Amino acid sequence: MPPLSPDGPGATPAAVRAPSVVTALRSAGCVFPEDEAELILSTARTPDEAATMVSRRAAGVPLEHVLGWAEFHGLRVTLEPGVFVPRRRTEFLVDEAVALAPGASLVVDLCCGSGAVGAALAAALGGPELHACDIDPAAVRCARRNVAPFDGRVHQGDLFSALPGVLRGRVDLLAANVPYVPTGEVGLLPAEARDHEPLTALDGGADGLDLVRRVAAEGPRWLARGGCLLVETGEHQAAAAVGIFTDAGLTARQAVPEEGWAHVVVGVKP
Structure with missing residues (x-):
């Protein structure tokens, strides 16, 4: 998986930027990386949490399990792993x-x-x-x-x-x-x-x-x-x-x- 942020001087290792998230998800084979990146970044509470979520998704975990919720019939349904x-x-x-x-x-x-x-x-x-x-x-x-x-x-x-x-x-x-x-x-x-x-x-x-x-x-x-x-x-x-x-x-x-x-x-x- 490509790195989520540059490692040059002044870079924050935990910083997660939308373009790098899209790149990581696309490289992992996600069909709609832009949409998934938007959902992950809007759900994550911190950059570190976002990075973890991207890593899990890239490893093949269902997006809904990564997010902790799924949209169904106009409702946001809470989900646990498994x-x-x-x-x-x-x-x-x-x-x-x-x-x-x-x-x-x-x-x-x-x-x-x-x-x-x-x-x-x-x-x-x-x-x-x-x-x-x-x-x-x-x-x-x-x-x-x-x-x-x-x-x-x-x-x-x-x-x-x-x-x-x-x-x-x-x-x-x-x-x-x-x-x-x-x-x-x-x-x-x-x-x-x-x-x-x-x-x-x-x-x-x-x-x-x-x-x-x-x-x-x-x-x-x-x-x-x-x-x-x-x-x-x-x-x-x-x-x-x-x-x-x-x-x-x-x-x-x-x-x-x-x-x-x-x-x-x-x-x-x-």
Whole structure:
């Protein structure tokens, strides 16, 4: 990585200048070095912190982990190292959920990761009762910080076993951004995901639909009548996921934006 500052007489070793940051990030292979440099320099509190952030990013750490936050659906979501980074395509799941159930009063964010989906739903819906859960302790810590402004509660455990039993049969909106990468394809993911995000947030089993099956099998028992379940899938899994939802007794369909960059399966409890 090129040095971040000149070492000549009078130079401050910790000084970090925008052009040198851009050069360092470009040399490390970052696709948008100017944008990333601006984010790093606006987030860092000191030149030394900026230099450390640039070094971590150049070493392949996801930008969001370097910054300590990610932008999602208009919110700044706090992130810790090792926590799944919310993808911008998942904003479509939030939009679909809000359009389907604008009056939802009880929302559950299953496999919540950082809690980005739950926080975004709470913000868009005007403060429903919000519960979120994840199996990963680091994710639960992050989610608690991110849903706190909405009085959300976060539970640690495996899917529905983590939720309070009192919610059964009452959930208006159940968002489950489950892992859906087939096990054999995890190794093909970008190194940023492969090396820095938990395997439990990526690996969806042999065909990528193991967690979709589990959520569909139990989800209807937690939904209120007319309640909605939404999951994100890959393009080639969506039709199978619709079948899984239908077999579970839900009225199911696939939702895709015009640009085709996201695939969400929606199920409604009759």
